[in-house]
Amino acid sequence: MTNTAPTTDFDRAVGFTIPARHTRGRVTRLGPALDEILAAHAYPPVIERLLAEALTLAALLGSTLKDAQGQLTLQAQTQGGIVNLLVCDYKNGDLRGYVQFDALRLSQLGKNPSLFALFNKGHLAVTFDQPATNERYQGIVPLDTASLAEAAQSYFLQSEQIPTVVRLGAQRDKESGKWIAGGLFLQHLPEGEAGRERLHARMDHPEWEHVEALGSTMGVDELADPSIPLETLVWRLFNEEEEVRILAASPLANNCRCDGDYITQVLSKFPEEERAEMADENGVITVDCAFCSSKFSIHLSDFVPPAL
Template sequence: MTSSTTDTDSDRALGFTIPSRHARGRIVRLGPVLDTILDAHAYPAPIEALLAEALTLAALIGSTLKDAQGQLTMQAQTQSGIVTLLVCDYKGGELRGYVQYDAERLASAPENPSLFALFGAGYLAITFDQATTGERYQGIVPLDGDSLSAAAEHYFLQSEQIPTLVRVGVDCGGKEKGGKRFAGGLLLQHLPEGEVGRDRLHTRLDHPEWEHVAILGQTLQAEELSDPAIPLETLVWRLFNEEDEVRLYGDTAIVRGCRCSPDYIAQVLGKFPPEEQRAMADETGTIFVDCAFCARKFPVQAATEIVP
């Protein structure tokens, strides 16, 4: 495997396998897409960093879907935390997400609140929707670790019994970078004896092959993951250049993917009876629909006649 060179490398995901270690991985970096999603909301710094980590995880996990039209949805929620809801989803390279939070409680929290301070007794739900088969898989784990990344590791161990290492680095920018934000992530998984994904019946967390791969993965620094000057191929090469073979595959471009549009919203509202539409409308007969993902309002004219 050789490393490539580019000036900036972002908004893409890259897959790889290490055949001799029965391991697979995914590495991702977000840049302009991250800026676009975060710029739609005036999030305070702790919420911005939290959503950046969540979006990186969604891109990491979602880009492993074999079904091109499949969707990964990640939702973190609590009944008593500062953050009341966090949602991200990934579908065919399209990424989106948003956060709902209590601004007053956040203002009184420490400058860098812990995950527990943000969520309290929260949970993380990860859902896979397979478009081709119509199947849905969901796992729910508590948010009782230090980060969303730790909860994602717990999800794979508990719900899919896959030994997994997750690393995420977030850089929300500064004057020296023109305020631009970057985030990157690494996902490593062990597939012993050639078994794959959900077909596995048994795994060993102490398997020597997995211990070796995990130790190497842990050496990758957050600053390297979020640095757009380091190509993804170079990071893989740095970690595993002494392995007999590393295969790269699945180079996926990532874009901002809010699926709202005036036509779609009008189609959804058109399913409501005219009298219900008029009840939702203002004095001008206009229904304003908010999109939580992109923070846009869509005006739709309510139906004026009841069609028999």
Template sequence: MGFTIPARHARGRIVRLGPALDAILASHAYPPRIARLLAEALTLTALLGSTLKHKEGQLTLQAQTEGGAVDLLVCDYRGGEMRGYVRHDPDRLAEAPVEPSLFGLFGKGYLAITFDQAVTGERYQGIVPLEGGSLAEAAESYFSQSEQIPSLVRLATVFRGDAGHIAGGIMLQHLPEGEEGRERLHTRLDHPEWEHVRALATTISPAELTDETLSPEAIAWRLFNEEAEVRVLETTAISRGCRCNPQHTRDVIARFPAEEQAAMADEHGLIHVDCEFCSRRFSIALADLAA
């Protein structure tokens, strides 16, 4: 759910994930700490992706690192559909503390956020060092360094046993007067109205973000009920959406020369292509390609 506070020149997003999150996590048998990390990353991706102007656009969040238990994390969002994947080293994860820091998980690396505007063809990417105590802090650093937008991000996730996972998040941003969307005129980092709404937003608790009985509208009301006006924007349903496609995979392989196709095949004449996002394998026969 999106919202704006016109008198404070602020906009926000509130996200809660349940079944869609479980559907994504179910594709891999992630250890609890890695599952929680991906849940937070998917929540952040939903917060960022919901700012896209057109449903055909795509938001991609990627963390690539070295020296940590996790060396790749990637999530993307398009039209309310999300997918995500984490590649990690089980041995390094076993050596890490029970609750490792962000650096303990990733080591040295960077966070890249890419906005692809399908309608206009514009593509914007910001890259910042992966720093801070959490993904939320890394995202705030991204907005501060890459976009010069004062922002607050809070992420929370909880595992409910047989009931699955639930995650929630809120993102609040300051917009200069006269600005709409992502086209900025300028930013005043010392704006007192921003400090006011930021102080209110910091009172949100992880329990509130993950409370299924508390709607996003109710959260906005709890935080900002004393404001003169809070405009609630359209709510977007979020679902798991992996775009792997057997026919597309076949078409791509068919473009390779016959000798390269033969080098890819196993002893049975099959080329296997794996989708890391959903753990599906597509097997393509050389004989079918030749035909």
């Protein structure tokens, strides 16, 4: 395994396989891209950490898509939770995300509230859209686990019956004070994919138990340390394996993809009287993007009147 990673390793996802263990994996670390997303909002630290971990999960899962135009969306909703909505998505290396929450109720909690304290009776929806094949997959799992990572593991176990390890972590850089987040994703491949009989898949296969045990030792300090190349993290975990194949890295970036023309098209579908109610005294409709906080000002005169 040749190390070709940068000295300071940010905003990449690196895939790998361990053929003898019938395992595939991803490791990622977010830095500047994460900081740009968080900077668009004035979230308290608890929410920043939550969103950082969710974006890391989106990067891990989204980077497995083979369709360049494919999209991975994570959406967590609650019933009576302090966090009532969390949305993240990934498309061709671009990440975005936002959180809606009750600031007053959040202020009454401690510094490290549990996932249940934030979401109460909530659920996590994981959606894979692949336009090239016109396929859409969605799985929903309850947020009754201790972490988002465990919820993701439950998704793959329930929806696809694939044993999975997910490790997520976020912490502030000691020098810059900015958030850095990292994640590890491991899966025991369906046996049919490895040339074996899929019907004989086992959740307690010895080769998977070995990989699972190693992956579970990965800590936040390593995942969020930019001085450790991602390839080195893989080597630290699996250096005793006879072969580890490193795949091409996927660059990651903050890109909201909000578009003024698209917003105008959406507003044009509303009746003229409803658009008039949305507008201010100057005839301007202001639309805020929940993802990046960009503001779009659309004048009523921009809408073409329907043909007679």
